[in-house]
Amino acid sequence: AQKVTQAQTEISVVEKEDVTLDCVYETRDTTYYLFWYKQPPSGELVFLIRRNSFDEQNEISGRYSWNFQKSTSSFNFTITASQVVDSAVYFCALSEAFGTSYDKVIFGPGTSLSVIP
Amino acid sequence: NAGVTQTPKFQVLKTGQSMTLQCAQDMNHEYMSWYRQDPGMGLRLIHYSVGAGITDQGEVPNGYNVSRSTTEDFPLRLLSAAPSQTSVYFCASSYLASGEQFFGPGTRLTVL
Numbered sequence: 461a462q463k464v465t466q467a468q469t470e471i472s473v474v475e476k477e478d479v480t481l482d483c484v485y486e487t488r489d490t491t492y493y494l495f496w497y498k499q500p501p502s503g504e505l506v507f508l509i510r511r512n513s514f515d516e517q518n519e520i521s522g523r524y525s526w527n528f529q530k531s532t533s534s535f536n537f538t539i540t541a542s543q544v545v546d547s548a549v550y551f552c553a554l555s556e557a558f559g560t561s562y563d564k565v566i567f568g569p570g571t572s573l574s575v576i577p
Numbered sequence: 578n579a580g581v582t583q584t585p586k587f588q589v590l591k592t593g594q595s596m597t598l599q600c601a602q603d604m605n606h607e608y609m610s611w612y613r614q615d616p617g618m619g620l621r622l623i624h625y626s627v628g629a630g631i632t633d634q635g636e637v638p639n640g641y642n643v644s645r646s647t648t649e650d651f652p653l654r655l656l657s658a659a660p661s662q663t664s665v666y667f668c669a670s671s672y673l674a675s676g677e678q679f680f681g682p683g684t685r686l687t688v689l
Contacts, residue, residue, distance in 0.1 A: 495677075
């Protein structure tokens with residue numbers, strides 16, 4: 461069965477600090493997809509990134525970077541030089557390509573990030 | 578494109594009442610799903626559908642029914658509302674389960 465763990469419930473950082481949000485997943489499939497979504501205080505859910513299990517290259521997008529390590533089943537998200545606008549709840553999610561039933565997307569419990577000015 | 582729309586935005590029910598949360602998308606997406614969001618619990622999958630006529634249970638399906646008669650619509654029915662179903666409900670759609678999901682704005686439901 462698929463499972464996503466985000467052990468950090470809440471994180472507070474001072475503006476301009478770097479912060480890493482951890483995501484650990486469980487799956488028995490060899491083909492799967494990992495995602496990160498952001499939920500700002502306004503409540504909408506915003507897609508950030510998608511990664512398939514065959515692509516372990518790290519990705520950087522501006523101040524955001526993602527580190528995917530199959531050996532530790534982790535897909536961590538780093539924000540460099542954090543800003544107040546980064547304050548949000550961040551969710552990691554997993555979709556198995558060939559699960560025991562139809563494909564579905566399971567989310568972790570989320571990490572609430574507060575960036576203090 | 579309107580994207581994913583949900584109605585109503587807010588709803589208050591009494592215990593035992595039934596109601597349907599509406600979800601529609603205009604992106605011709607095959608995959609649609611319903612999540613509930615509770616403090617500290619993240620987004621938990623209720624039901625999902627991989628295409629018209631095909632639905633399956635997620636992590637927390639009890640007390641909810643779904644059907645998918647068209648590609649566009651995926652309503653969520655509460656059969657007999659209970660206070661434990663007080664939550665924010667999100668509908669989402671994507672081309673495939675492996676793709677980027679587009680979320681509706683959510684429905685805040687309170688069951689008294």
